[in-house]
Amino acid sequence: xxxxxxxxxxxxxxxxxxxxxxxxxxxxxxxxxxxxxxxxxxxxxxxxxxxxxxxxxxxxxxxxxxxxxxxxxxxxxxxxxxxxxxxxxxxxxxxxxxxxxxxxxxxxxxxxxxxxxxxxxxxxxxxxxxxxxxxxxxxxxxxxxxxxxxxxxxxxxxxxxxxxxxxxxxxxxxxxxxxxxxxxxxxxxxxxxxxxxxx
Numbered sequence: 039x040x041x042x043x044x045x046x047x048x049x050x051x052x053x054x055x056x057x058x059x060x061x062x063x064x065x066x067x068x069x070x071x072x073x074x075x076x077x078x079x080x081x082x083x084x085x086x087x088x089x090x091x092x093x094x095x096x097x098x099x100x101x102x103x104x105x106x107x108x109x110x111x112x113x114x115x116x117x118x119x120x121x122x123x124x125x126x127x128x129x130x131x132x133x134x135x136x137x138x139x140x141x142x143x144x145x146x147x148x149x150x151x152x153x154x155x156x157x158x159x160x161x162x163x164x165x166x167x168x169x170x171x172x173x174x175x176x177x178x179x180x181x182x183x184x185x186x187x188x189x190x191x192x193x194x195x196x197x198x199x200x201x202x203x204x205x206x207x208x209x210x211x212x213x214x215x216x217x218x219x220x221x222x223x224x225x226x227x228x229x230x231x232x233x234x235x236x237x
Contacts, residue, residue, distance in 0.1 A: 096121040099130075099236040100146065103228070115170040115205070115227050120236055122212050122219035130236050135224050137162040138233035139201040140193040146235055153185055154237030160185055160194050162234070165227050168205035176227050178203055202228035 090105035101118055123130060136155035138144035144158035153161050163178045170176065180186050182196040189195055205225040212219035226234060 092116075094118070098146070101234045102144075102232070103234075104231040113170055113174070113176065113227060113229055115168075115225070118224045118226065118234060120222040120224070122216040122221055125218075125220050128220060130222060133237045135162045135204055135207060136160065136235045136237050137200075137202045137204070137226075138235075139228065139230035141191070141233070142231075144233035150237055151185060155185070155235075158191065159233065159235060160189065160191075162202070162204040162207075162224075162226075163200050165203035165205040168225065168227065170227060174199065174229065176203060176205070177201065177229065201230035202226060202232045202234075 090103065092101065092103050094101045099120055103114070103116070105112075105114065133154045136146070136159035138158045138160070141158045146155075146159055147157040150156050155161055163180070165176045166178050167176050177199040179199055180194060180196045186194050186196050193201065203226070205227050207222070207224045209220050209222045211217075212221050222236065224234065224236075226232070
């Protein structure tokens with residue numbers, strides 16, 4: 039679910055990046071974002087007319103969000119519900135999502151670094167709040183620790199605020215067709231074209 043502001047729902051797009059429409063009545067105001075995705079492909083809910091593309095590669099568990107805000111710098115909030123994972127071989131237990139911003143077509147290394155990320159990705163920092171209404175106030179400062187210190191990407195160096203942060207990250211037991219699986223989800227706030235990946 040991508041929430042850009044408090045305007046009424048207007049359009050939907052599936053994770054393939056192809057535009058589509060559904061009546062706004064398909065989303066109950068109290069519906070869980072997880073319940074919207076268990077029965078089929080992830081849906082991205084947009085509440086404002088900003089052109090964007092959202093892709094999800096289930097094989098690599100990577101998402102890319104690009105938007106054209108016409109020179110504005112909007113804060114964007116969305117929830118990614120990742121494909122189901124078999125609990126007997128859960129490769130994501132105890133790891134946090136990796137994030138990338140300021141890089142077109144971010145690349146993930148064949149062998150991740152000791153933090154589970156690397157290449158064009160760094161570990162996602164926790165947001166200072168999950169209140170989208172304060173815009174940049176949700177973005178955490180980049181700490182002076184590895185892998186940020188000495189990073190070859192200047193946008194990840196300490197002394198500035200991140201442009202993407204993790205507001206919430208968790209998991210749930212699968213239901214319906216996903217019964218017996220684990221479903222991870224990540225709530226993201228970002229201010230840039232962004233890549234998100236489970237390590």
